Amino acid sequence: MMHNFSYVRLFFLSGLNETMNLRVVLFSVTLLCYCCIVLINIALIVTVILDKNLHEPMYILLCTLCMNGLYGTTGFYPKILWDLRSPVHVISFSGCIVQGFVIHSFVCSDLSILAVMSYDRYVAICRPLVYHSVMSKKRLLMLISFSWFTPFYIVGTNMILTSRLKVCSPYIARLFCVNWVIVKLACFPADTVVNNIAGYIAIIVYVFHGFSIVWSYLYVIRTCVNSLENRAKFMQTCVPHLASLLIFLVTVLLDIMHTRYGSTNLPQALNNFIAIEYLVIPPIINPLIYGFKLSKIRKKILHGIIYKILVKS
Template identity: 50%
Template sequence: MANATALNFFYLTGLSHMSQRLRLLLFAVTSLCYAAILLVNGVLIVTIIVDKKLHEPMYFFLCNLCVNGLYGTVALFPKFLHDLLSKSHIISYFGCLMQVFVIYSYASTEIAVLAVMAYDRYVAICRPLQYHSIMTKCRVLWLVTFSRITPMICQGIVVIMTSKLQLCGSHINKLYCENWSLLKLSCGPTTTNSIVGFMIILFYLGHDLFIMCSYVQLVKLAFRSKEGKKKFTQTCVPHLLCLFNVTVALLFDLMYARYGTSSMPQSLRNFMAIQILAIPPLLNPIIYGLKLSKVQHSVLKCFRRKKG
């Protein structure tokens, strides 16, 4: 504990070995990616809010998914774009903890929203006659609240526990702050933090297990009839693609955080760090926009009105 220091800021070293020319190229690519994320999510959110035909539980949950995508990217892209053009890559202690909170709560909310959407699809296909009596406005509001508040409470606990640690270093070998990097800087034992983090991971793995179980039932029932098969293809395939997209991104990030070594190329480490906050928010609304005919028609109708 003798080497513990009161830190006011951290150094982010993920870009330290990148040339200026490569940074400028990455700045251009990242700017386009962020603009695309803002555009596709913004269009889908506005379309769902404006078009009364989309005022159904499934589309409210989709809107929640898009809002979460924008929420998560705010923690990374503005700071990352600034760092690409800056010589010093520092972040305040408070800013670092806020990044940890937003990024982790974003990832947890993503899984929670997908679990809620799986429940909605299960009720719609397996209990269609009871759908409207089950998915009432009150229950939809409760499910949306659950998918947003619970992750924030969980990650709030993680951040509070991390803030209590005494740290013996200020260099984070990543593009942004994340909890595992801060635990590595701790002067003392972090067993309690690791146990709590592991419990939260198990809690959200339970969400994944729920999604898988619900889809086993959906597949069994949906493929008994042509109508069920058609409904499954139209509304469940986009959800499965989004789930696959998020799961792969999270696995990459967890594998990198736990088992990433200095022997890995820095460019690969940077990609693994940023993909969880770039790929799902970009692809999720595109997948739903392409697969759901109601969304397609509503988006096209909105654009036609603007042109007219």
Template identity: 55%
Template structure:
């Protein structure tokens, strides 16, 4: 009981060895965050403003890009502030809020990718009933439940972690996550084993559903050149996005639980940032380059603005 005290702030130790290159790291991080906003906001605005893109596939893509902005907003502003600060601490409430947003963003990512796989499955394997199954109303309901389920799972995890008695305030990372907070508990708890298991099962179930749908997609596309064209244009970016997310998170989770502490801190920080850097940039870029309608709309907008600027000059 002597070690138990009221925790008001947590110390983030991931930035302890960056004194010599703080400014460079700040500039690079700010640049990456600006790129994330630029590419995701471009897709979101394009889909919202162009009525011809108000189809299920593009609405799901818009939601995926919005989720990328939502998740990174919990990390980059605080990280940029810490890079210029001499003390790297976060408030008790701020730590749990950051963990909740990061975790729920990941869960929503898997939910939205599963919905996108279902949309492609219906469009290619059951084209005759596609418009009756994937109405705008049903799409909105599916997106709503995708977010609600993700929020509920992580809300339960966060609440369960928040009621623990903590015997420490040192988090060996550059941001807060529930698993590391649970590690500070004075005794073993359900929050560290059972609650995360539900989240992992949820994400794993979504991945299994995606692969199941792709088995049927590939079987269907083998017999038709037209379906194979649809598959290559719309499914390849989706499969790439899923692979990037799964590999990034799996690599990070395995390292967090079994990794060696002898790895340089800079390498540890990159591995911790990987799923907050690569998927938010690669997802909109892959879809933007691969989906013809979005690519043409963006290029037409850029060319139109360039022509108008030259005309005024």
């Protein structure tokens, strides 16, 4: 039976239905994972903020990436922890829209920040003589603002368009809300032409982001081939960026490919893992990669740990 929009005030999330017998274990693991994400990202953010020697474009952009990781995971973990403690897994229509906005804008912001980071490395290695004039404080602030407000505007527009749809089914077979799921639940026939156009515009914008990243690193690699000094700089500063980019692309594309072409017969636990990979792996791995690979951050963190141990002893 068709539901009128006025009756669909709650969505029922069915992603945990088959695993509720393990909810104590899942709650413990999820809470541990979220605590790790919060602690290591805050540790790196605080390290960059407090040490004036780290007030350089590369480290400030890294700090922005970690802040974005905290922002995105906050849109997922508190809700899933609440669901693991509740017998019924529901979310309001407005709550679903907000959660979808946070998660989509987190993903888009991550790609924008990685694009800015690739540009920063291009200027540092390919145009070192003009690096400080090109990556000035004003330019850096503009680039960071671009990496935050462009995704917010694009995703916000998409979510506003989605919120106007009449929804006929309250059942979502996932752990959390995303835009395309809400659109699929729209009553038939639904006027989703504008939503599709907005979605294609977003895809085009972020495909260009991808092209800019590829272009930047192609120039960086070409410059580093014949220079031992540039090769050392590439290994020290570009490898963490490329690792973050690869992890991000693999986790996001795996979810997209599984959503569009994946089998519907996979176990629910595997479906859930594929769906949340980009909310688990990048926010944990990114600060660890940079913390271990970038010598200034590694030394600062190790110095802080040693100092605390000596003070306590």
